[in-house]
Amino acid sequence: MGKPTGFMDSGRIPPERRSSRERIQDYNEYYHRWSDAEAQTQGSRCMDCAVPFCHMGCPLGNVIPEFNHHVYKGEWQKALNVLLSTNNFPEFTGRICPAPCEASCVLNINADPVTIEYIEKEISDRGFEQGWIKPEPPKTRTGKTVAVVGSGPSGLAAAQQLNRAGHNVTVLERSDFIGGLLMLGIPDFKLEKSVVQRRVNLMADEGIEFRTGVHVGVNYSVDELLENFDAICLTGGSTEARDLTVPGRDLDGVHFAMEYLPQQNRRLQGLDTPKESEITAEGKRVVILGGGDTGADCLGTAHRQGAEIVHQYELLPEPPVERQDSNPWPQWPTILRTSGAHEEGGIRDYNILTKSFTGTNGQLEKLHGIRVDWAQDENGRFQMAEIAGSEFEIEADLVLLAMGFIHPEHNGMIEQLGLDLDDRGNVKVNVNKMTSIPKVFSGGDMVRGQSLVVWAIAEGREVARGIDDYLSGTTTLPKTFPE
Numbered sequence: 001m002g003k004p005t006g007f008m009d010s011g012r013i014p015p016e017r018r019s020s021r022e023r024i025q026d027y028n029e030y031y032h033r034w035s036d037a038e039a040q041t042q043g044s045r046c047m048d049c050a051v052p053f054c055h056m057g058c059p060l061g062n063v064i065p066e067f068n069h070h071v072y073k074g075e076w077q078k079a080l081n082v083l084l085s086t087n088n089f090p091e092f093t094g095r096i097c098p099a100p101c102e103a104s105c106v107l108n109i110n111a112d113p114v115t116i117e118y119i120e121k122e123i124s125d126r127g128f129e130q131g132w133i134k135p136e137p138p139k140t141r142t143g144k145t146v147a148v149v150g151s152g153p154s155g156l157a158a159a160q161q162l163n164r165a166g167h168n169v170t171v172l173e174r175s176d177f178i179g180g181l182l183m184l185g186i187p188d189f190k191l192e193k194s195v196v197q198r199r200v201n202l203m204a205d206e207g208i209e210f211r212t213g214v215h216v217g218v219n220y221s222v223d224e225l226l227e228n229f230d231a232i233c234l235t236g237g238s239t240e241a242r243d244l245t246v247p248g249r250d251l252d253g254v255h256f257a258m259e260y261l262p263q264q265n266r267r268l269q270g271l272d273t274p275k276e277s278e279i280t281a282e283g284k285r286v287v288i289l290g291g292g293d294t295g296a297d298c299l300g301t302a303h304r305q306g307a308e309i310v311h312q313y314e315l316l317p318e319p320p321v322e323r324q325d326s327n328p329w330p331q332w333p334t335i336l337r338t339s340g341a342h343e344e345g346g347i348r349d350y351n352i353l354t355k356s357f358t359g360t361n362g363q364l365e366k367l368h369g370i371r372v373d374w375a376q377d378e379n380g381r382f383q384m385a386e387i388a389g390s391e392f393e394i395e396a397d398l399v400l401l402a403m404g405f406i407h408p409e410h411n412g413m414i415e416q417l418g419l420d421l422d423d424r425g426n427v428k429v430n431v432n433k434m435t436s437i438p439k440v441f442s443g444g445d446m447v448r449g450q451s452l453v454v455w456a457i458a459e460g461r462e463v464a465r466g467i468d469d470y471l472s473g474t475t476t477l478p479k480t481f482p483e
Contacts, residue, residue, distance in 0.1 A: 006046070027264075155236075257401060298400045
C-alpha cells in the first residue's frame with residue numbers, strides 16, 4: 001500500500017453531516033464533501049492486510065484495496081476505473097449501501113474500519129464531475145432483443161451489462177419513474193433523485209430503451225412479452241409487504257411504509273397527491289412499526305413533514321452497542337445502529353408487540369401493545385413470550401408498517417407465466433438464472449428475497465451473464481458469483 005502506517009497515523013473520519021436542525025428543513029442529502037486531503041487520508045488507512053476480507057463482505061467483489069491506494073495517491077481516474085470494473089453504480093452504493101465490506105475490514109477486528117462506502121461516493125461523484133463517466137454504447141449489435149421487467153438497481157445493472165454485450169435492451173417499468181425503490185422508495189435526503197436520473201439518462205444515451213407505465217400482466221400481456229423478445233429478465237423486486245393482521249388494521253391512518261414514502265418522493269418531483277389519498281405526518285402523533293432502514297426512512301420523512309411526535313417500535317430486543325462473543329469478526333455485526341434520522345429525534349423502543357388498533361368513525365386513535373421477552377429454548381432458538389401486566393396504549397394518528405417484505409407479488413405476471421417458486425415464495429432459478437420457463441430469467445430480490453442494493457447490482461450482473469450465454473452460446477461478461 002502507498003502508506004503502510006496510514007491506519008496507525010490517522011483515524012476514521014467520515015464526511016461531516018449537516019446539522020440536524022438544518023437538514024430537517026429540507027430533503028437534501030446529509031453529507032458535506034471531503035477535501036482532497038481528507039479523502040486521501042482516509043484512503044491511506046487501507047492496510048497491507050495480505051488477505052483483504054472486505055472482498056468477502058462485498059457481493060460485487062469490489063477491488064477495494066486497489067481503489068483506496070489510488071485515492072491516497074490522488075489518482076482519481078485510476079481509482080474510478082478500478083471501481084467501475086466491478087460496480088455499475090458506485091454513486092448508489094456510496095450513498096445507500098450499509099457497507100458489509102466495512103464490517104469485514106481487517107481493521108474492524110479491534111479498530112474503526114476504512115471509510116470504504118464514502119470513498120466510493122467520492123470517487124463516483126468526481127467521475128461525473130470530471131466527465132470521466134460518460135456513455136459507452138457497444139461498438140456492434142447482436143440483433144437479439146431482451147426485455148428487462150423492473151427498473152430497480154438489479155434491473156438497471158442487468159440492462160447495462162446486456163447492452164454492453166451488444167443486445168438491444170428494453171426496460172419495462174410499471175411506475176411513471178425509472179429507478180424502482182431508488183426513485184420512489186428511498187428518501188431524497190439519502191439519495192437525491194438527480195443522482196438516479198443522471199444515470200438513467202446516461203444509459204439511455206448508451207442505447208437502452210426505457211418504457212414507463214408498462215405493467216406486465218395488467219396492461220401488457222405475458223404473451224406479448226414472450227412473443228416480442230428473444231429473452232426476458234424479471235427483476236421486479238420483493239414488493240409484497242409483511243402485513244400486521246390485528247384488530248383495527250383497516251382503520252384510516254394505518255398504512256404500509258411503501259404507501260407513505262413514495263408520496264413524498266413524488267411531491268418532490270412536482271407531482272400532487274389527491275387529497276383523499278394523501279398520507280402525511282404533519283402535526284400528527286406517529287408510530288412506526290419496524291426498526292430497520294425503511295423504518296428510519298419513515299422517521300426522517302416524518303420529521304421533515306412536521307410530525308408532533310414519532311415513536312419507532314421494534315418487536316426484537318435492543319441490539320448491543322458492541323459485538324458479542326457469539327458474533328465475531330468478520331461476520332456482519334449485530335449492534336445498535338443510529339442513522340441520521342435517529343439523530344434528528346424520535347423515541348425508539350424495543351420488545352413491543354402490537355395487539356390492536358382502535359378508533360372512532362373509522363379513524364385511528366390508539367395503538368394497543370404489550371411488552372415481550374425473548375428466551376432460548378432447548379434447541380437454542382429464541383422464543384417470544386408476552387409479559388403479563390405490561391399492556392399499554394398510545395395515542396396515534398398515523399401508524400406506518402415498516403416490517404419488511406415477504407416475496408414478489410404473485411398475482412399477475414408470475415402467475416400468468418406459471419413460474420415455479422421456492423418454499424419462501426420467491427422465483428426459482430437454475431445456476432444460470434433461468435426460471436422454469438425457457439428464455440425467462442430472473443434475479444435480484446425476486447430470487448433472493450428482500451436484500452441490499454449491493455446484492456441487487458450483483459444479481460443483475462449475474463443474470464445478465466446467464467442471458468448473454470443463452471443468446472450467444474458463450475459470454476464475455478464478468479462472473480460476479482464464485483463457482
